[in-house]
Amino acid sequence: MKKNDLSVFEIEKEGFRLKLQRGPSAQAAPVAPPPVAGQSKTAATTAEAAPAIPKTIESVQLKEIVSPMVGTFYRAASPDAAPFVDVGKTVTEETVVCIIEAMKVMNEIKAETSGVIAEVVAENGKPVQFGQVLFKVR
Numbered sequence: 001m002k003k004n005d006l007s008v009f010e011i012e013k014e015g016f017r018l019k020l021q022r023g024p025s026a027q028a029a030p031v032a033p034p035p036v037a038g039q040s041k042t043a044a045t046t047a048e049a050a051p052a053i054p055k056t057i058e059s060v061q062l063k064e065i066v067s068p069m070v071g072t073f074y075r076a077a078s079p080d081a082a083p084f085v086d087v088g089k090t091v092t093e094e095t096v097v098c099i100i101e102a103m104k105v106m107n108e109i110k111a112e113t114s115g116v117i118a119e120v121v122a123e124n125g126k127p128v129q130f131g132q133v134l135f136k137v138r
C-alpha cells in the first residue's frame with residue numbers, strides 16, 4: 001500500500017470482503033521542542049505546548065469514513081430531504097451516511113464504524129475521490 005501510495009484498499013470476492021486502511025504515520029504527532037536553558041523560557045514553552053496535547057489526543061481518537069469510489073457526494077436522498085446524518089448523530093456500521101453518484105448510479109455509503117459524527121468533511125454536491133475523507137467519527 002505504501003509503495004503505490006494507497007490509504008485504503010478494499011476487495012470483495014465470492015462473499016469474502018477485505019478492507020485495509022493505513023493509519024496515521026508515527027511521524028504525524030507533533031513533537032515538543034527540546035528544553036531551553038532558563039526557567040522562564042521553559043515555563044513559556046510548557047504553557048504553549050500543553051494546549052496542543054489534548055488536540056493531538058482528540059484527533060487520534062477520531063475515525064474516518066472515506067469514499068469507496070470516485071463520484072459526487074450527496075448528504076441527502078434528494079435536494080429537499082433531510083441529510084442522512086448531522087454532527088452529533090450516533091451511527092453504527094450499517095447506518096447510511098450519504099450517497100455517492102457514480103455513472104448515474106446512486107450508491108448508498110454506510111458508516112462501517114460505530115460512534116458519533118464529529119465532522120462532515122465533504123461538501124454536498126461536490127466531487128469526491130476514492131479514499132477521500134467524508135466524515136470524522138468519535
